Amino acid sequence: MNSKNQKITTFKNEISLFIKREDLLHPYVSGNKFRKLKYNLIEAKNQGKTTLLTFGGAFSNHIIAVAAAGKENGFKTIGIIRGEELKDQVDDNPTLAKAQEFGMIFDFISREEYRIKNNPDFIEKLTEKFGDFYFIPEGGTNDMAVKGCQEILTEKDDDFDFICCAVGTGGTISGLINSSKDCQKVLGFPALKGDFLQEDIRKFANKDNWELITDYHFGGYAKIDEKLIHFINDFYIKYNIPLDPIYTSKMTFGVIDLIEKEYFPPKSKILLIHTGGLQGVNGMNAVLRKKNITQINIDV
Numbered sequence: 001m002n003s004k005n006q007k008i009t010t011f012k013n014e015i016s017l018f019i020k021r022e023d024l025l026h027p028y029v030s031g032n033k034f035r036k037l038k039y040n041l042i043e044a045k046n047q048g049k050t051t052l053l054t055f056g057g058a059f060s061n062h063i064i065a066v067a068a069a070g071k072e073n074g075f076k077t078i079g080i081i082r083g084e085e086l087k088d089q090v091d092d093n094p095t096l097a098k099a100q101e102f103g104m105i106f107d108f109i110s111r112e113e114y115r116i117k118n119n120p121d122f123i124e125k126l127t128e129k130f131g132d133f134y135f136i137p138e139g140g141t142n143d144m145a146v147k148g149c150q151e152i153l154t155e156k157d158d159d160f161d162f163i164c165c166a167v168g169t170g171g172t173i174s175g176l177i178n179s180s181k182d183c184q185k186v187l188g189f190p191a192l193k194g195d196f197l198q199e200d201i202r203k204f205a206n207k208d209n210w211e212l213i214t215d216y217h218f219g220g221y222a223k224i225d226e227k228l229i230h231f232i233n234d235f236y237i238k239y240n241i242p243l244d245p246i247y248t249s250k251m252t253f254g255v256i257d258l259i260e261k262e263y264f265p266p267k268s269k270i271l272l273i274h275t276g277g278l279q280g281v282n283g284m285n286a287v288l289r290k291k292n293i294t295q296i297n298i299d300v
C-alpha cells in the first residue's frame with residue numbers, strides 16, 4: 001500500500017517541498033502506526049495469540065491504532081493507560097472513548113507504576129491478570145515495526161534529496177533510513193526533549209545518512225504554544241493540509257524555518273512524511289478550550 005506525495009510549494013532558491021500523505025492510509029490506524037502494526041499483527045497471528053496488550057498515554061495515537069487494528073483483525077485488545085485519574089474521564093476523552101468503542105479494555109495505572117512497566121515482574125503481573133497476550137511496546141517500536149516503516153518510501157521517492165519526519169521513539173525514522181538511498185539525507189525532528197534517541201535509532205538503523213534536529217520540540221512532548229497553533233491554522237488555509245499538534249506540525253514548522261534560514265542547498269527537493277496523528281486534534285482542542293487558548297481550526 002502506497003500513499004501519494006502531494007506538492008506543497010516551491011520556496012526561494014527553487015527549493016521544492018512535498019508531503020507524503022501517510023495520514024490518509026486509514027481513518028484511525030493513522031500513518032506510521034499502520035506501518036508499525038502491520039508485521040506485528042502477522043507475528044501475533046503466527047504465534048496463535050488472540051489478545052494484544054500495549055501501553056499509552058491519554059491521547060495516544062498508538063492506543064487508538066491498536067484498538068482499531070485489533071478489532072479489524074479479530075484480536076481482543078488491552079490498553080494499559082498512564083494515569084489512574086483517567087478512569088472516570090473516558091467519556092470526555094475522545095481518544096479513549098473511541099478506543100473503547102473499538103472494544104479495547106483499559107487498565108489505568110499510576111505514573112510510578114507506568115515508569116516500571118517494562119520490568120519483567122510487572123509484565124508477569126499483567127499475564128496473571130489478563131492471561132496470555134502478544135505484547136506491543138509503548139509507541140509500537142520493535143524490529144517488526146521498523147520493517148513496516150521501511151515500506152513508507154518506494155523507488156518513486158529516490159529523487160528526493162531530503163526526507164523529513166517527526167520522531168517519538170525512533171522506529172519510523174529507522175525504517176526510513178533503512179530504505180533511503182545513500183545519497184539522500186534523513187532528518188528527524190524529535191517531538192520531545194532528551195538525548196536517548198540517538199542510541200535507540202542506531203540500534204535499528206543500518207546507515208549513517210541521518211541527523212536529528214532538536215530545536216523544534218516547542219517545550220517537549222504534547223506541549224504547544226500559540227505560535228504553533230497559528231502555524232497549523234495558516235498551513236491548513238494555505239495548502240489544505242491538516243497537521244497534528246504533537247508531531248507533524250513541529251516537524252513542518254522546523255523544515256520551513258530551516259528553508260528560511262538557508263539550511264538546505266538551492267534546488268533541494270524535500271519530502272515530508274505526514275505520519276498522521278490527526279485523531280489527537282479534538283483532545284488537544286478540549287485542553288486548549290479549558291486554558292482559553294486559540295483552537296486548532298482544521299477539519300479532521
Ligand SMILES: *Cc1c(COP(=O)(O)O)cnc(C)c1O
Binds near residue numbers: 031062139169244275
Ligand atoms: C507515534 C507518532 C510519531 C513518532 O513515531 P516513532 O516511530 O515513535 O518515532 C510521529 N508522528 C505521529 C503522528 C505519531 O503518531
